[in-house]
Amino acid sequence: MRGFGFYKSKKYLQRVLSSIMLSMVIVLLASSFANTYLLEKSMKRIQEDSNLKILTQLQYNFSYMNEIITHLSYFVLKDNLLIPLMFDETLPKMDLIRSYQRMSSIMDSSSFLHSMVVYNHSQNEIYGTTTNFLLDGGVTKKKISDWLLDPAHQHETSRLIPVSLEREDGQMDAFAFVVTESLKPFSRGESAIVLYIKSDWVFDSLKKMNDTGSRSQGDILMADQDGRLYSSHNIDTYQSKATQETIHTYIKNHKSATGEPSGFVIGDVEGEKSMITYMANPIPNWTILYVQSYDQLMAEVTQTRVKSLLVSGSLLLIAIAISVWLSYKLYHPIEDMLQRIRFQQPRGESTRRTEGGGDELHAVSENYLKLSHTLQEISSEHIVNKYYIRKFMTDGQMFSHHDMISLIDKHGLNIAYPAEILVCVLRLDQFQSYASHTALALKKTHSFAITNIAQEMMIKAYPCEAVEVWGDHIILIVSLVDAPATAKTDTILPILRDIQHTIEQYYQLSLSCGLSDAISQLTQLSFGYTQALQNSLYTLIFGYQSIITSDMVKENNANKRVSIPETIERKLSESLKKGLMTEAGIELEKAFSLFATFHYHDIHRAVTNLTWVIKYAVVEIMENRVTKMSFHVDYIHHIPQEKETLEEMYLALLALCAQICEGQKPSNVERNDMILETVKELIHQKYADINLSQQTIASTVKLSSPYLGKLFKDSYQITLTEYINEVRLQHAKHLLESGDHSVLDIMEKCGYANPSYFFRLFKAKFGSTPKEYRMKKSIS
Known part of the structure; x- marks a missing residue:
């Protein structure tokens, strides 16, 4: 009772528990019923397939049997020994004896024949072969005659017709097969042979196939086109006309619905639910029926359903136990939260609210709303407090001493x-x-x-x-x-x-x-x-x-100084122009030592002025240099804005000065390359000048001839004069290959005045005189 009271007081826990339990019950029951439904449906499908296979085999047996009987009937109809028995008006004794012997021979050769009779319309006489026909005083003969010659019922020929020959209850014990020379229905105005087929020969084979399993599965019947049912045994269940009509209606409706000649239908037969499998026309105008008890077929399904429900019930009990444990585990954090929360309202008020329909979460939400409201009030008060503190700091003159004390006390400022x-x-x-x-x-x-x-x-x-x-x-x-x-x-x-x-x-x-x-x-x-x-x-x-x-x-x-002495700026600029990093660093350090004594508002202005001094020095250096410096001048002005301490500014400007001084150092390699490129360009432009020589080129570039010759030889491993001749000979070669100028014109165009000197240089270079070279190029 104590545990029940615990759960009764926890409404949210009850909802969680009931929800989990109900979900588990629904899932288990739904899965159980779904499984049994699918199993029953599967069993129906399997049973239908099995029954149709049996009926298909029976259809084959009937077709084969019908074919045998048809061939036998034609053979008998054309038998010469039986013709006199069928048509002669007066039958000699010997013909009668031979005919009976022939009929006996036919009966002995066919195990499925029950008997046979011959009707002679000329004599209006019937001749039979069975013992009952010959010895029972004409009873069997009269029964056959009444059936065969009944004018109210004309019998189709070459068709199996169920008849009762020996049974007093009128049940079928044989099939009659009427054979005449015409295909129209039999009439007493023509002779005929009637073959009686043993009904056991048909139904016993069916029964053996049905009883192959561990127990009998149902009853195999045959139905004619009018719905009458026949079997080899007297089965009371199917003797009622109402029962036969019910089965006939089931099959007829199912055929109309599906349009198939075979299938199965489930319905009540004599108050018992049955499964009726049928196959139409195994032989013309006949239908094979396989009637089975539905409860017997589904016995295993019923047992499985019961077992499934028992298993589901066991699992349900386990699920209930698990749901109780799981619900408590899920509820445990809420319980901890409820224990930690201290409600602001009195205990009695909380109890009355819970009893009024609220649960734990409802109580927590109410407490949360109250705390949220309190927090909002505190936050609003905090905002007001911070507002007054800011006003004290920024607009303190607006308040008197008494007003400030009142506000501090009112808002509880610390x-x-x-x-x-x-x-x-x-x-x-x-x-x-x-x-x-x-x-x-x-x-x-x-x-x-x-x-x-x-x-x-x-x-x-x-x-x-x-x-x-x-x-x-x-x-x-x-x-x-x-x-x-x-x-x-x-x-x-x-x-x-x-x-x-x-x-x-x-x-x-x-x-x-x-x-x-x-x-x-x-x-x-x-x-x-x-x-x-x-x-x-x-x-x-x-x-x-x-x-x-x-x-x-x-x-x-207290410092009133706003700028550094001009001597520091001048010396810094001169040091940068001369590339003297040490002197520039000393002057920069002096400047920043003075900056550290300035008023805050004057420091940025003074540093900015110093950057302008450095910029002007850099611009002047770049204007007077032959080669350009890879230096971004505008970056100098960003240093005071980007850096926040004098130390950072000093280090940035010191690095900048080092870069400037490093760029001031002369580069011999760069200078020599520029001079040599200028000399080569000058040779390519003035190679046609007869006066072009090492001396004239040295005079043009303002260098001594020996120094220029040595510089050119050290750089290219060829003298300047040899390079001039190389350029001239290459131009002469091009003119010999592509122009029609004479050799002397070409010599003058390439800057040579002495033909023998030109010829000697050309032959030393190309291995032939200019004239021979042109001739070889023309031939090739």
Whole structure:
């Protein structure tokens, strides 16, 4: 009962448990019924296939039997010994004896024949072969005569007709096969032979096929075109006319629905559900029926269904146990949550709400809404608090001392009075790069984290309020309650360093801090904020993660110098032009040493002016050089904007000066290559000038002839004169191959005045005189 009470009090647990249990029950029952339905359907299909195979075999047997009887009937009809018995009006004794012997011989040769009779219409006499026909005093003869000569029923010829010869109950015990010379229905005006076929010969073979299995599966019947049923045994079930009519109706309707000559239909026969398999026309106008008890056929399916339900019931019990365990496991986190939540309303109120239809989740949602409302109120109050703190910092003159005290008390701000107050400004270093490479959501996270971490670490020692301003810096208002005069250096500075270290460790962010002087009046908060913010700007001088107090920048704020001496700028420019890196570095260091003493607002202007000095020097160097320097001049102006500390600016400009001085060093290889390229270009332009020589070329390029000759020989391993002759001879060769000029004209066009000298050089170069060379080229 105690466990029941536990589950009864947990409405959500009840729903989870009932849902899981119901789902399992539905799934298990559905799968069980689906399996048995599919099994029953499969069994029907298999049984139909099996029955149709049996009936197909029976159809073949009937067809074969019908063919044998047909051939036998034609043979008998044409038998010469039986013709007198059929047609003679007066029959001699010997013909009668021979005819009877012939009939006996035919009976002995055919095991399926029950008997045979011959009707002689001329004598209106019937002759038979059976013992009953001959010895029972004419009873059998009269029965045959009445059946055969009944004018109300004309019998089809060459058809199997069920008859009763010996049974008193009128049930069929043979098939009659009437044979005449014509194909029309038999009449007593013509002679005929009637062959009686043993019904057992047909039905026993069917029964043997049916009984091949472990037990009898059903009854095999034959139905004529009127729906009458026949079998070799007296089966009371099918004797009723209503039953025969019902089976006939089932088969007729199924044939009409499917249009197939064979199939199966399920229906009630004598109050029992049965499966009726049929095949029409195994022999003309006959239908084979296979009637089976449906319950007997589906006994195994029923047993399987029962077993399946038993298994499903067992699994259901197991599923219920699992569902209880699983439901509790799923409910356990909710139970833990309910135990941890402390509701704000009284216990009685909570109980009444639960009894009114709510469950655990409803109670949690109500509590959540209440907490959410409370949180919203706290958030709104927090926003208002931060608003007033920002107003104190930026527009402190708007408030009187009394107003500020009232607002602090009203909103519960953690600012103590009367007590000295310090304002700390925490700024993100390299903020421009941070702002351009950080997502907005991450910026909000960082701002929230820095504000809370700084406040939590500072509040351990002193009352403190923290607020974020403009996204790039955090303000800490620290109240020095009962603090000694050395509190700033002994306590505040170590805490600020811990804050810097913590933020860097967790978020890889660098913070610099500006610290104001101690403030004794609340109305001076805006002044303290301005002072701390101004001090934090001097990160430009002191570098990243510095903590800057007013004493550290006192000299900078008092310094009125706004520029460096012109001598430093002039010496720096001259050193760059001369390529003297050492002197340039010394002057640059002097300049930045002076920058470090300037007021913050004058530093950027002074550094920018220095970059203009360097740029003018670079422009002048590039204008006077023969070869260009691979240097981007406009980049110089971006250095003061890209760098945030004097150290970074100094290192960037120092590297720039080193690049400029390195470019000032003369390159002998570059100079010599340029001179030689100029000489070669000059030779190719003036090769036709007779006065072109090493001396004239040296005079043109302003070099001595020996120096130019040595330089050319060292570079190309050929003298300058040999190169001139090489160029001239190549032009002469081209003119000999492609022009009609005379040899002397060609010699003059190539800068030669002496024919013998030209011929000797040409033959030494190409192995033949100019005339011979032209002749060889023309022939080839």
